[in-house]
Amino acid sequence: MLKEKENIGFKGGFNLLDTYPLRFCNIIERISSDGIPEVFEFRVPAQKIQHVIVNLCPTEPWALPNWVILEHKTAAFLNKLKEIKTRYFPEASYSIAINKKEDEPNAAVKNYAGDAEWMKVFAVDAKYPQDDPVILLKVVLGIETNFGQDTTTQGVLILDAQTVTAIYENCMLGNKVDSRFIALSGTGLKENEIINVQLGTSLEKILRNRIKESGKYRVFVNGPLHGREITDLSQKMEWSINNIVVLEELDQKVMFPMFKSDELVLTTNMLGELRRCVYCNFCDDICPVGLEPALYYHSYKRGEKHKASLYNLEKCIECGLCSFICPSKLELLHIIKECKAL
Amino acid sequence: MDMKNILKPLEPILSKSLDRVESFIHTHPKVDFLFGAIFGAFDGLLRSTKETTRTQPFIRNNYDVKRFMGAVLVALVIGWVLPALYFFGWQCVVSRLLVSFIIGVFVVDVLWAIIAREDHISEGGFVTCLLIPAILPPQSPLWLVGLGAALAILFRNVLGGVGNNLVNPALFSRLFLTICFPSLLVTGYQMPFVGMPDLHSFRYGLDAVTHATPLTAFKTNGEVVSYFSLLVGSSGGSLGETCRLALILSGLWLIKIRVVNWRIPVSYLGSVLIFSVFLSLIMGKAVAPPLFQILSGGLILGAFYMATDPITTTYNQAAKLIYGAGCGFITVLIRDFTGLPEGVMYSILLMNLLAIPIQSLMVKIRYRT
Numbered sequence: 001m002l003k004e005k006e007n008i009g010f011k012g013g014f015n016l017l018d019t020y021p022l023r024f025c026n027i028i029e030r031i032s033s034d035g036i037p038e039v040f041e042f043r044v045p046a047q048k049i050q051h052v053i054v055n056l057c058p059t060e061p062w063a064l065p066n067w068v069i070l071e072h073k074t075a076a077f078l079n080k081l082k083e084i085k086t087r088y089f090p091e092a093s094y095s096i097a098i099n100k101k102e103d104e105p106n107a108a109v110k111n112y113a114g115d116a117e118w119m120k121v122f123a124v125d126a127k128y129p130q131d132d133p134v135i136l137l138k139v140v141l142g143i144e145t146n147f148g149q150d151t152t153t154q155g156v157l158i159l160d161a162q163t164v165t166a167i168y169e170n171c172m173l174g175n176k177v178d179s180r181f182i183a184l185s186g187t188g189l190k191e192n193e194i195i196n197v198q199l200g201t202s203l204e205k206i207l208r209n210r211i212k213e214s215g216k217y218r219v220f221v222n223g224p225l226h227g228r229e230i231t232d233l234s235q236k237m238e239w240s241i242n243n244i245v246v247l248e249e250l251d252q253k254v255m256f257p258m259f260k261s262d263e264l265v266l267t268t269n270m271l272g273e274l275r276r277c278v279y280c281n282f283c284d285d286i287c288p289v290g291l292e293p294a295l296y297y298h299s300y301k302r303g304e305k306h307k308a309s310l311y312n313l314e315k316c317i318e319c320g321l322c323s324f325i326c327p328s329k330l331e332l333l334h335i336i337k338e339c340k341a342l
Numbered sequence: 343m344d345m346k347n348i349l350k351p352l353e354p355i356l357s358k359s360l361d362r363v364e365s366f367i368h369t370h371p372k373v374d375f376l377f378g379a380i381f382g383a384f385d386g387l388l389r390s391t392k393e394t395t396r397t398q399p400f401i402r403n404n405y406d407v408k409r410f411m412g413a414v415l416v417a418l419v420i421g422w423v424l425p426a427l428y429f430f431g432w433q434c435v436v437s438r439l440l441v442s443f444i445i446g447v448f449v450v451d452v453l454w455a456i457i458a459r460e461d462h463i464s465e466g467g468f469v470t471c472l473l474i475p476a477i478l479p480p481q482s483p484l485w486l487v488g489l490g491a492a493l494a495i496l497f498r499n500v501l502g503g504v505g506n507n508l509v510n511p512a513l514f515s516r517l518f519l520t521i522c523f524p525s526l527l528v529t530g531y532q533m534p535f536v537g538m539p540d541l542h543s544f545r546y547g548l549d550a551v552t553h554a555t556p557l558t559a560f561k562t563n564g565e566v567v568s569y570f571s572l573l574v575g576s577s578g579g580s581l582g583e584t585c586r587l588a589l590i591l592s593g594l595w596l597i598k599i600r601v602v603n604w605r606i607p608v609s610y611l612g613s614v615l616i617f618s619v620f621l622s623l624i625m626g627k628a629v630a631p632p633l634f635q636i637l638s639g640g641l642i643l644g645a646f647y648m649a650t651d652p653i654t655t656t657y658n659q660a661a662k663l664i665y666g667a668g669c670g671f672i673t674v675l676i677r678d679f680t681g682l683p684e685g686v687m688y689s690i691l692l693m694n695l696l697a698i699p700i701q702s703l704m705v706k707i708r709y710r711t
Binding site: 218220224225226228229247249250251252253254255256257258259260261264265266267268269270271272273274275276277278279280281282284292294295298310311312318320321323324325326327328329331333334 | 409
């Protein structure tokens with residue numbers, strides 16, 4: 001029980017990286033598709049881009065880690081960025097968001113920024129969901145956006161490390177980019193690893209021989225918190241897929257769950273019974289945008305879904321932390337989505 | 343994690359036999375009707391649930407309401423049961439606990455679950471039944487404890503169980519007892535035992551019974567008991583409220599693991615301090631001194647365990663501060679300006695009811711609706 005204290009410590013976000021540390025095998029396997037692979041294409045946004053944010057701060061442990069792309073050569077990466085700048089967005093301001101705790105790229109980026117006046121470096125807390133576009137824009141540029149809005153309409157382009165290198169390869173060197181790195185992890189796999197997949201490969205081919213033989217499993221794309229579940233494994237690999245998480249389906253009762261916090265992480269079990277809201281204030285403490293999710297639950301339970309929009313419902317970024325932390329196991333994110341859909 | 347290793351060899355055997363009992367109960371409707379609820383609660387304490395996530399997010403934290411309640415139970419055992427065993431003797435404490443649990447949980451709650459066709463009884467009843475003896479005099483008759491537990495659980499279930507409480511059920515039941523049996527609630531204050539315990543004292547405590555708690559003594563003749571004896575628990579009072587030191591320490595532990603929201607105890611105790619300092623500056627010796635107010639009566643027990651009862655407070659965190667301050671204000675008013683020596687129970691019950699308008703007012707202010 002005492003070990004749990006780090007898990008309970010949260011305020012405006014949740015430090016997933018320290019709570020569920022994942023290690024990836026550093027041998028990168030390449031998987032090719034059987035058909036003709038799709039090709040990455042960079043489309044220059046129609047709007048004038050005033051700010052470019054490069055997100056080097058993945059906050060989910062199952063997301064693709066920085067070292068895969070940067071390969072400990074951060075300066076070379078930033079040189080590529082500079083070339084993209086001169087070619088496409090010469091007038092835009094450049095901001096790099098980087099994890100405070102990652103020492104090596106942090107030092108390298110700051111060292112580089114000393115001579116380069118065109119870019120600014122922001123060392124941010126690696127709390128989930130710091131890298132969400134809405135929060136990133138607020139923290140880095142001080143601009144308010146709505147959840148789900150395309151940031152290019154406000155003149156902001158958000159790039160991750162892999163997209164920067166792909167743009168460089170494709171547009172500067174003229175090479176065809178038809179594959180990308182993804183992170184494979186989860187309790188349903190034999191081993192956490194990073195693979196280089198050609199676009200268009202089916203998920204079934206990626207996961208073949210990697211899933212543990214025994215037991216049921218479920219597949220999630222872009223993380224189990226705000227990603228989606230894949231039931232049809234014949235789906236093709238796309239550029240937007242950053243990671244695949246395969247979780248063990250734990251649909252049986254476990255003895256003494258209170259002593260097994262370290263074993264029970266990353267399973268699909270609810271880990272508790274559905275109860276009523278007990279005003280524990282976990283959800284509004286963890287909410288990264290300062291909402292009170294239980295108010296939506298109360299409106300919903302009274303049958304007044306339309307009243308939920310009175311309580312800043314539109315500010316919700318659907319990160320899923322309120323449902324994740326709720327000790328009564330209320331489906332808060334589901335309720336929020338239903339109220340938003342009205 | 344020693345506990346885990348000790349329990350490991352037991353796990354497969356226990357799990358298998360629980361599965362067997364479960365399937366037996368579910369295949370026999372009559373057995374299910376009578377014992378399904380109590381088995382459900384027992385099983386729920388030992389094992390997790392079968393359900394898996396169906397909507398986003400697909401992973402959940404390993405922390406549920408059962409552990410919430412379990413932490414409160416542990417804190418209450420450290421906060422009042424262990425000190426009371428020393429100060430009042432085990433015969434007094436254990437008999438009251440047994441009566442409270444048997445009547446409250448195993449009779450009233452189980453009967454209710456059978457009548458109302460609920461799947462299982464709620465573990466919140468254990469917390470309520472652990473609080474009932476704590477807020478009654480040490481030598482109150484056993485039937486009074488049983489009646490208190492029965493009323494508390496009945497009242498809670500009538501309102502819809504845990505999560506629907508209007509007011510704190512334990513305090514409501516004590517209010518009922520105070521109205522029905524006023525004389526029994528002001529007698530039977532056994533003096534706590536102090537010194538090296540021998541066999542006799544360990545069993546019976548001290549053979550001295552007084553009618554005066556420190557607060558009634560102050561009300562009648564202005565006598566102020568030493569603060570040290572109030573803190574460690576060597577002065578008279580209800581069974582569970584005397585050892586303030588243990589209550590404060592276990593309460594701080596609850597705050598640390600976030601079961602108790604710090605805003606309520608801090609604003610409650612803070613407002614008692616502020617109002618009593620203010621009043622004693624104006625009125626001098628006519629009112630109780632501030633530190634005496636903080637350390638006497640059920641204030642510490644109330645501030646850490648009663649006022650914080652999750653569902654009876656407000657949801658909004660700023661409103662929690664107002665709620666706590668209101669509790670403190672009413673407590674001081676009752677203690678200083680009415681014929682009653684103690685006002686914690688009334689203040690918490692009143693603020694439980696006022697929590698609803700405070701909550702909606704704060705929500706209106708915050709969202710400007």
